[in-house]
Amino acid sequence: MKRSNRIAWLGAIALGVIILLTLIAAPNSSKINNGSTYNRAADGYGAWYAFMQKQGTTIQRWQKPFSELKKQPSPITLLQVYSILRPPILAHEEREWVEKGNTLIILGVNSQVTAADFNTMQKSSFGDVKIATRRRYAKANPQKVALGDRFGAVVWEKKYDQGKVIFSTTRYLAANAYQDNLSNFQYLASLVTNKNQPVFVDEYIHGYKDADVRQTEGQGNLLNYFIKTPVLPILVQIGVLLLVLIWAKNRRFGQAVALDTPVVDNSEAYIQALAGVLQKAESSDFVVEMLGKEEQLQLQKALGLGQIPLEHQTLINHWVEKTGASTAELDAVLKLQSRKRRMSEPDLLSWLGKWQIVRRHL
Structure with missing residues (x-):
């Protein structure tokens, strides 16, 4: 092994030990x-x-x-x-x-x-x-x-x-x-x-x-922040590592490693494909039915009402009892999903937005 490579290896090992000790000894303020x-x-x-x-x-x-x-x-x-x-x-x-x-x-x-x-x-x-x-x-x-x-x-x-x-x-x-x-x-x-x-x-x-x-406490500038946090030692260590790499003529330690091929998320790909098909088929009624059921079940779960779908008026009564919030938004989304008819894209987005308002009340 050449002298320059040996020095680079020793420097990298020493730096790794310093970083490890810094992380172990750093105060836990979380x-x-x-x-x-x-x-x-x-x-x-x-x-x-x-x-x-x-x-x-x-x-x-x-x-x-x-x-x-x-x-x-x-x-x-x-x-x-x-x-x-x-x-x-x-x-x-x-x-x-x-x-x-x-x-x-x-x-x-x-x-x-x-x-x-x-x-x-x-x-x-x-x-x-x-x-x-x-x-x-x-x-x-x-x-x-x-x-x-x-x-x-x-x-x-x-x-x-x-x-x-x-x-x-x-x-x-x-x-x-x-x-x-x-x-x-x-x-x-x-x-x-x-x-x-x-x-x-x-x-x-x-x-x-x-x-x-x-x-007043001397924390109003960036320099004091770096001095009082573990960030400064880390920056110093990174600087030392860069100097070691430059001194070693920026040579890699070992063979180049090939990049891994990103793993495709099959679930996400399926959902996106299904969404494209439903959009082209203008099957907003199917979307409203499926999302409406899931949103209602999530709402019932948050209100402690179980997983069995309830009548809309019963759900609204529990909503008022639990949250004390207005029934306007909840009543509107439940009525729209019970109509079982196609919606235009703006109406569908508006319906989803009202569900978001309902969730925020929780």
């Missing part, structure tokens, strides 16, 4: 988004935030440090959903703020793991609230326990002078995973709107910051 209203995953609160806005609640995201809350007129309510469990103890700054008459709600409090079942249904005035944790707080005043069982409190309240703090051992009290259990959403809504105060949701603890805050 969990910081757990509990954020910007998060649409199961552990996020995006659906609950949209639910509160739909109810007409005065709610907004707070993307500044906790100390900035002092500049806001009291009383207000601040909801904090922690990605990592914190102790049920207030910092001095938090306690002073609460004592002025404000309300602090903390979801995700570290407490003792008990013999309770992991999944339980806790009774509330809004129905059964799903709780997924064995953690219970045994020191809470029994008169201040909002949710709990014989093992201890899940949600409890503690007074601080003119204000109060509501603690929860679970940070998933109204997470996106509970969209089908409206009691969870309604219960958390009752906690934050108990005194009709302006409601803020703390997004600063999830890493979201207003532009002026980022500027």
Whole structure:
């Protein structure tokens, strides 16, 4: 092996080791988004935030440090959903703020793991609230326990002078995973709107910051961003690799590898072919019948009504009961698919668009 090739190989191996160690040692910050209203995953609160806005609640995201809350007129309510469990103890700054008459709600409090079942249904005035944790707080005043069982409190309240703090051992009290259990959403809504105060949701603890805050904290330019993230070491390593390749006269390590032939997706090809045939045959009635049945079954599944097709009026009644939304769009799409006649392409697109509107209500 020539000297230049040997050096190139050694450089590539060394660089690979550096990249591997960097990836292993890099901090995992993906969990910081757990509990954020910007998060649409199961552990996020995006659906609950949209639910509160739909109810007409005065709610907004707070993307500044906790100390900035002092500049806001009291009383207000601040909801904090922690990605990592914190102790049920207030910092001095938090306690002073609460004592002025404000309300602090903390979801995700570290407490003792008990013999309770992991999944339980806790009774509330809004129905059964799903709780997924064995953690219970045994020191809470029994008169201040909002949710709990014989093992201890899940949600409890503690007074601080003119204000109060509501603690929860679970940070998933109204997470996106509970969209089908409206009691969870309604219960958390009752906690934050108990005194009709302006409601803020703390997004600063999830890493979201207003532009002026980022500027103040020195995060307002691209250079600081690269310095504070693992991206800079990776770019440096790529630069070293390029230098090694140039030094080795850009020779490949081994034989050239032939490109694999892309695998054809037979299902997609079949669907496209079938769609072309139906379009040429102007068989929009068949399309409406098939898509209408599938859309109705998906809607029934989302409403918890099973897989057996229901009468249209029965489905509309359940729709109103579950969502409280207008029946205009749903009634329109059901009537159109029951006519069983050909549609023009614009009418077919309009019908599909109305189904999209119906899905958005879910």
